[in-house]
Amino acid sequence: MILPKFVLADNSQYPDSLFVIHLEYPRFIIDLEDPEGLEFLEEIDESEEVELKEEMEKLIDMAEKFYNAEIDALSEE
Numbered sequence: 001m002i003l004p005k006f007v008l009a010d011n012s013q014y015p016d017s018l019f020v021i022h023l024e025y026p027r028f029i030i031d032l033e034d035p036e037g038l039e040f041l042e043e044i045d046e047s048e049e050v051e052l053k054e055e056m057e058k059l060i061d062m063a064e065k066f067y068n069a070e071i072d073a074l075s076e077e
Helices: 044-074
Strands: 006-009 019-022 028-029 038-040
Touching: 006 044, 019 044, 028 044
Parallel strands: none
Antiparallel strands: 006 019, 019 028, 028 038
16 A cells, blocks of 8 residues: 555544644654644654754645645635
8 A cells, every 4th residue: 555645634632733644754743733743653763863853844844735735625625
């Protein structure tokens, strides 16, 4: 099975949150409504932290763009 890079998720216990899940390395969940709402789904090696910092900025930007595109598509339906 081929998985998409990003998926949307919600949860009734968190009605004010909408999550974007990144399914490639580094796997993470981000709550775009909460600036502190980023959780990695795997351990990140300390030696990779510097490299991942730049990559994470790009991935978070991509997650926001994905979210906006999905919401726009849902609004058009």
